[in-house]
Amino acid sequence: MDIWSHLIPEFSFEQVFVEPWTDLFDPFIWIFLMGLFVTAACGFLGTFIVWRRMALVGDAISHSVLPGLVIAFLLSQSRDTVPMFLGAVGAGVLTTGLIEVIHQKSRLKTDAALGIVFTTLFAIGVVLVSIYGDNVDLDTDCVLYGEIEHVTLEPLISVFGWFEAPGSVIRMGVVALLVISLVMLFYRPLVVSSFDPGLARSMGMNPALIHHALMSLLAIVVVSSFEAVGAVLVIAMLIFPGTTASLLSDRLPIILGLTLVIALIGAFLGMHVALWLDISTAGAISTVIFGMFLLAWALAPRRGLLWRAFR
Amino acid sequence: MNRRFGYGTVLSWARANASRWGLVVSFFLVCAFSADAARIGELEDTQFWEQAWRFVSLRDDVVRTALLGAVFLGISCGLLGSFIVVRKLSLFGDTLSHAVLPGVAIGYLVAGQKDPLAIFVGATVAGVLGTVMVNLIKKTTHIKEDSSLGMVLAGFYGVGIVLMNRIQKLPTGTQSGIDKFLFGQAAALSPTEVWMIAGVAIAAVLLVWGFYRQFLLGSFDVGFARALGLPAGVFHYVLMMLLAFTVVVSLQAVGAVLVSAMLVIPAASAYLLTDRMHRMLILASAFGVISGVLGAFFSFLGNSLPTGPLMVLAASTVFTLSFLFSPRHGLVSRWRKHRSREKRIQNENTLKAIYQVREASEFAGEGVKLSDLASRMRESEEETRARVEQLGAIGMCDLKEIEDEWFAFLNPDGWLRACAVVRNHRLWELYLTNQAEYEPDHVHDDAEVIEHVLGEETVRQLERLLDYPAEDPHGKLIPSLADLQRSLTREPREGRSSGYRMPNQ
Numbered sequence: 001m002d003i004w005s006h007l008i009p010e011f012s013f014e015q016v017f018v019e020p021w022t023d024l025f026d027p028f029i030w031i032f033l034m035g036l037f038v039t040a041a042c043g044f045l046g047t048f049i050v051w052r053r054m055a056l057v058g059d060a061i062s063h064s065v066l067p068g069l070v071i072a073f074l075l076s077q078s079r080d081t082v083p084m085f086l087g088a089v090g091a092g093v094l095t096t097g098l099i100e101v102i103h104q105k106s107r108l109k110t111d112a113a114l115g116i117v118f119t120t121l122f123a124i125g126v127v128l129v130s131i132y133g134d135n136v137d138l139d140t141d142c143v144l145y146g147e148i149e150h151v152t153l154e155p156l157i158s159v160f161g162w163f164e165a166p167g168s169v170i171r172m173g174v175v176a177l178l179v180i181s182l183v184m185l186f187y188r189p190l191v192v193s194s195f196d197p198g199l200a201r202s203m204g205m206n207p208a209l210i211h212h213a214l215m216s217l218l219a220i221v222v223v224s225s226f227e228a229v230g231a232v233l234v235i236a237m238l239i240f241p242g243t244t245a246s247l248l249s250d251r252l253p254i255i256l257g258l259t260l261v262i263a264l265i266g267a268f269l270g271m272h273v274a275l276w277l278d279i280s281t282a283g284a285i286s287t288v289i290f291g292m293f294l295l296a297w298a299l300a301p302r303r304g305l306l307w308r309a310f311r
Numbered sequence: 312m313n314r315r316f317g318y319g320t321v322l323s324w325a326r327a328n329a330s331r332w333g334l335v336v337s338f339f340l341v342c343a344f345s346a347d348a349a350r351i352g353e354l355e356d357t358q359f360w361e362q363a364w365r366f367v368s369l370r371d372d373v374v375r376t377a378l379l380g381a382v383f384l385g386i387s388c389g390l391l392g393s394f395i396v397v398r399k400l401s402l403f404g405d406t407l408s409h410a411v412l413p414g415v416a417i418g419y420l421v422a423g424q425k426d427p428l429a430i431f432v433g434a435t436v437a438g439v440l441g442t443v444m445v446n447l448i449k450k451t452t453h454i455k456e457d458s459s460l461g462m463v464l465a466g467f468y469g470v471g472i473v474l475m476n477r478i479q480k481l482p483t484g485t486q487s488g489i490d491k492f493l494f495g496q497a498a499a500l501s502p503t504e505v506w507m508i509a510g511v512a513i514a515a516v517l518l519v520w521g522f523y524r525q526f527l528l529g530s531f532d533v534g535f536a537r538a539l540g541l542p543a544g545v546f547h548y549v550l551m552m553l554l555a556f557t558v559v560v561s562l563q564a565v566g567a568v569l570v571s572a573m574l575v576i577p578a579a580s581a582y583l584l585t586d587r588m589h590r591m592l593i594l595a596s597a598f599g600v601i602s603g604v605l606g607a608f609f610s611f612l613g614n615s616l617p618t619g620p621l622m623v624l625a626a627s628t629v630f631t632l633s634f635l636f637s638p639r640h641g642l643v644s645r646w647r648k649h650r651s652r653e654k655r656i657q658n659e660n661t662l663k664a665i666y667q668v669r670e671a672s673e674f675a676g677e678g679v680k681l682s683d684l685a686s687r688m689r690e691s692e693e694e695t696r697a698r699v700e701q702l703g704a705i706g707m708c709d710l711k712e713i714e715d716e717w718f719a720f721l722n723p724d725g726w727l728r729a730c731a732v733v734r735n736h737r738l739w740e741l742y743l744t745n746q747a748e749y750e751p752d753h754v755h756d757d758a759e760v761i762e763h764v765l766g767e768e769t770v771r772q773l774e775r776l777l778d779y780p781a782e783d784p785h786g787k788l789i790p791s792l793a794d795l796q797r798s799l800t801r802e803p804r805e806g807r808s809s810g811y812r813m814p815n816q
Binding site for chain 2: 050055059102108111114115123124127144233235236239240246277279280282287290303
């Protein structure tokens with residue numbers, strides 16, 4: 001029984017909910033913002049990914065990004081954004097390419113091809129990390145559940161002299177803004193081609209182009225989220241906000257808005273829970289949004305289990 | 312907030328330099344990466360070979376335990392993986408393997424230590440819960456299956472990570488060894504765990520062996536299985552339970568993140584090699600064993616590098632080989648087959664052109680002028696020459712120079728083949744016009760393709776159907792079967808109706 005008493009540390013409201021917003025505002029605001037940006041970007045885009053039944057492609061890409069990052073680091077010997085990004089995007093493209101090749105050139109179905117390609121690439125990545133771990137500065141923690149907390153160690157970069165923020169937070173913020181604005185800008189083609197590719201084609205849109213654009217955007221989001229939340233938890237951020245929101249509403253604009261609200265609540269509660277329990281913030285955020293899904297599943301008006309049981 | 316958990320130890324395993332390079336080198340050799348070969352000089356031979364010998368000689372208990380675990384694990388993963396691959400449930404294994412993580416943590420917490428049995432029970436319960444939840448989400452909401460798989464995977468995994476983080480914060484947490492459940496460490500297998508792996512493997516083998524027909528029908532044709540009165544649902548659940556057990560007992564050796572690969576990859580390699588389920592099961596188990604042993608070997612050489620990824624890489628190497636070189640479905644053999652077919656078609660087209668040139672001159676003379684042939688095939692004389700030489704190489708024709716002109720002379724074999732191709736072509740054209748009511752000017756392209764693939768049986772059938780015709784829709788003579796057969800006996804052929812003469816007679 002000794003273990004259980006240690007499992008949940010004492011809860012102090014002062015320390016968990018007040019200090020991050022007062023005395024320790026400076027480090028914690030960055031963790032919060034990073035969590036928010038990651039969850040918002042993933043969730044917003046994820047809504048479409050889920051509709052197009054590409055949820056597990058996101059899983060595959062997020063795993064196979066790892067060897068790309070390690071090889072890019074080993075080749076360039078730096079953690080600069082550009083080589084890292086190129087390596088990761090290269091790995092993403094390689095993944096989708098290999099899946100296609102295996103699917104087309106053999107009689108294996110897509111699911112098996114997916115399962116083979118991403119696990120292999122991920123295994124290569126893990127072995128490389130284990131061998132070169134000391135100099136890669138990417139370790140298995142980061143792979144498994146990310147290290148949002150590391151933003152607090154980064155030097156602040158000044159943005160046009162307006163304000164100062166850690167580089168990765170700025171980067172993730174830009175990605176989140178990019179995703180949201182691109183989705184808003186191409187809202188109609190995206191919606192039409194997601195629901196009815198035939199109609200989209202007859203309206204003069206190019207569903208294949210939209211598909212590839214969405215895949216690239218997915219790769220960008222997954223790659224930039226990788227360091228913060230790791231290879232596996234990206235899926236949580238991609239799938240949960242969209243599906244939870246779709247249990248609550250039928251209207252797409254409202255669903256998209258709700259994903260942002262879910263991201264906000266997830267990042268906020270996740271940060272505080274992580275602080276309280278002294279655990280990985282990414283794990284905490286994904287657990288919180290998982291919990292939100294369970295709540296919505298049980299209690300959502302019209303769609304929820306409870307509602308259906310008493311109707 | 313600047314923390315580093317016990318996973319830092321993952322890195323500290325890999326610190327003994329000499330054998331590490333040994334591992335790097337052999338690993339890259341196996342994976343056919345030769346980039347690091349230059350570093351072989353840095354390899355400290357003695358320690359590397361010593362370590363390898365220690366493994367092969369099975370002196371240490373650790374090695375024996377790890378090896379035994381890897382062998383049994385390979386068997387059960389290959390066996391059950393085959394079923395999920397043919398049933399298109401590959402990603403289900405992925406979900407299951409991530410979903411058991413919170414169960415592992417809770418099992419650890421309940422037992423207060425790393426007790427294999429408690430962890431087994433916890434993980435199985437979590438796996439079953441995950442499976443049920445996937446089905447429930449699918450049934451009660453509009454959410455599609457792939458998303459519900461992803462949700463259970465990520466949601467359970469997130470909870471698992473939170474619990475694992477907490478366990479490592481416990482006073483006893485850093486020595487818990489629970490971190491090995493993520494990437495696997497075959498050397499950390501305890502004898503109890505090996506017995507559990509062996510138990511699951513034996514149960515899987517016995518069940519699949521005893522109820523092979525039922526499993527087979529349940530995998531390929533559920534409707535038929537039901538019609539026969541077999542409880543297909545029961546076998547589905549038995550399979551799922553076995554799968555969950557396999558994933559759970561494999562955790563310690565392969566790790567939660569990559570168990571699904573051990574299920575899918577050996578089975579997929581076997582799937583490319585055979586069309587029979589029982590052979591696939593045997594091959595997949597064999598591949599599983601090979602990958603497991605190789606993974607354990609390299610992990611041992613590398614001073615406790617995580618075993619899971621190395622096993623997966625060994626399995627992927629096997630897969631790559633079978634993907635490329637499988638006798639029937641392999642990329643290389645298919646490419647070869649394609650090439651030889653292309654070549655045959657090219658040769659047949661040349662033969663046909665020679666026939667047509669001879670036909671245009673009403674079969675006067677025996678040789679065909681190369682320049683006539685070239686203009687018939689609408690290409691330069693060099694190209695035609697190359698084609699004719701290709702025919703010469705397989706003994707179908709000779710190339711001779713007579714009075715500064717090159718002539719191609721068909722040998723009997725070549726002539727037969729040429730007649731047969733032309734015959735196929737013209738019969739098909741006639742069939743299309745007479746029976747399928749095509750316009751005569753629309754049939755040529757179709758016949759151009761089919762002439763190379765018509766078998767003898769089909770030709771006979773066509774002939775019967777068309778009542779042994781003599782002319783094609785364009786009024787040209789069809790070389791008849793009787794002519795072809797007679798030409799084999801090398802009889803002198805004077806005064807025949809179809810009007811061709813064998814050369815070189």
